Amino acid sequence: MTNTGTINLSGASSIRLPSGGPAFTNAAGGTLNIDSTAGWSFVSNPTTQDGVVDNAGTINVNSGTSWEVAFNQAGTGSLNIAAGKFLSLQNGQSVAGTVNVGTGSTLWVSERHGVNASFSGTTIGGSGTVQVVGGAGPVADFTNVSAPSAKLLVGSGGTANVLAGTTTFAALEITGGTLSGAGTLNVTASLNQSGGSQSGAGITVLASGATGTLGGVSVGRNLTNLGTLDLSGTSISGLFTNDGTVNVTGAVNASGGMQQNAGLTTVPAGQTLGVGGSGLVLAGGTLMGNGMISGNVNNSAGIVAPGASPGILTINGDYTQGASGVLAVDVGGTVAGTEYDQLVVNGNVFLDGNLSTTLFGSYTPLPGDSYTFVSATGTITGSFANVSQPVGLLPPVAAVSPLTGAGELIVSVVSPSLPPAIEPTYNYTVVATEISSEPVENILVPVLGVEGTAGTEESSLEKKPPACS
Known part of the structure; x- marks a missing residue:
């Protein structure tokens, strides 16, 4: 059966296709309007669901419905789901061309009958949802799909594979199931994962200006953040790259290592950021907070700013600071953690680069005041090449305590920060x-x-x- 004109499916009507029989073809230029109140607008063998619908024209879904058939759409085809409606593809196979998912509407990949639903080069318009959820284990493959306003929802039982190339969705929500594949998934507005997992050799990218939350979940693929990302109880086994803002709100284990090129990572008091692989590499941006980094930190060209003015940042590992790295501390008194910032390293320290000190509050350094900006259980090797300091602070000297074997980098005051006395004049x-x-x-x-x-x-x-x- 081939449609080259217009068919209006209304009332409680449906189109029944024989198992293994000829397909229903909506040819280029043909239009099928589905306004039927029947739950199934296309039906075939309920077990194999092997009836076939081929679309090269336009299909308008104006009422919620399911298709008990295999659906194939050519590059010239257009599938439009009206606002607030849904279309459940029981055996969707190949969807190219254009799919418009209206506001509040859903395109639901709900079952799998031997062949994955495939979206290749597809343009998905509208702000609705493409949903891969179902107890029958639906699988959807995405290759170079552009959905700049739509959401991809992966739920219990579902698998979404992002294959070669880059697929873009405005939003990604994972409540169960699996996001996998070797391609790049670019999320431009929001990313929320409260269940399920991510896996595969590909990359999930949270774009600049976007926000995301990962809570109590596993990410087994590379993750790149350009926006603002809150992490809690999250395990990341791929490489974690940050060029935006990362807030650690619960224990995080980046076992694949973390690279920061720009932006900010904050680890508050009581929280831990674990890093494996090459550790945390700061090639730019700032690391700050009163929490703990579990693993090595290589500050090649970033800023480490302990505390939250003031406070103590702890590293359970080695700390290496390169020629372009900066340790930035605030000083408002002589008590570490409450009046000035301190970096505590349960390991060895290798120093180069810059020390930047800033006074805050009404505190004025006095002769004899001193500050242990770096304390290490291992040794401190090297020194800062440059020191930016308030008036009255002596450039730091690394010293090893003979009592504990711990290294301490101490800065001392050699003159008060007072204005010079006015010379007396003669009458x-x-x-x-x-x-x-x-x-x-x-x-x-x-x-x-x-x-x-x-x-x-x-x-x-x-x-x-x-x-x-």
């Missing part, structure tokens, strides 16, 4: 140089002198006889 008298008509005893001339506290100049008036010309 002097300015005398009139002209004969005045006033009586001698009434001529007043200014006298500047030092009275009271040394260095304080005051002005007084004193009677003097006039000088003769």
Whole structure:
């Protein structure tokens, strides 16, 4: 059966296709409008669901419905699901061309009958949802799919494979099932994973300006953050790359290592960021917080800023700072953690690069004040090449305590941060140089002198006889 005109499916009607029989073909230029209230607008063998619908024209789904058939759409085809409606593909096979999923509507890949549903080069318009969920184990493959406003939902029993190339969705939600594949999935607005898993050799990218939350889940593929990402109870076994903002709100284990090129990673008090592989490599951006990094940290060109003004950041591993790295500390007193920032390293420290110190509050360094900015259970090797410091702080000297064997990098005050004393001046008298008509005893001339506290100049008036010309 081939449609080249317009068919309106209304009432409670449906189209029945024979098992293994000829397909229903909606040819280019043909239009099928589905307004039927029947639950199944296409039906075939309920077990094999091997009836076939081929679409090269336009199909408009204006009521919620399921298709008990294999569905194939050519590149010229268009499948449009009206706002608030749904289409359940029981045996969707190959969907190219254009799919428009209206606001609040759902394209549901709900079953699998031997062949994965395949979306290749498909443009998905609208802000609705493409859903891969079902107890029958539905599988959907995505290759170079563009869905700039739609959401991909992967739920219990479902598998979404992102194959070669880049597939884009505005939103990704994973509540169960698996996101897998070797391709790149670019998420431009929001990413939320509360269940299920991610796996495969590909990359999930949270784009700039997007927000994401991963809570109590496993990510077994590479993860790149360019937006703002909150992590809690999350395991990441692929390479985790951050160029945006990462907030560690619960224990995180990045066993595949973490690379930060820009942006900010915050590890608050009581939280731990675990890093395996090459550890945490700071090639840019800032690492800050009062929490703990479990693993090695290589600060090649970033900023490590312990605390939250002030506080202590702990590294259970080695800390290496390269020539372009910076350790930035705030100083508001002489007590580590509560009045100045400190980096505690349960391992060895290798220093180069820069130390930046900033005073805060009303604190003024006094002679004899000192600060242990770095404390290590191992050894401290090297020193800072450059020190940016408030007035009065001596460049740091690495010293090893003979009592504990621990390394401490101590900065001491060698002079108070006070303004220089004003040099005292001698009294002097300015005398009139002209004969005045006033009586001698009434001529007043200014006298500047030092009275009271040394260095304080005051002005007084004193009677003097006039000088003769």
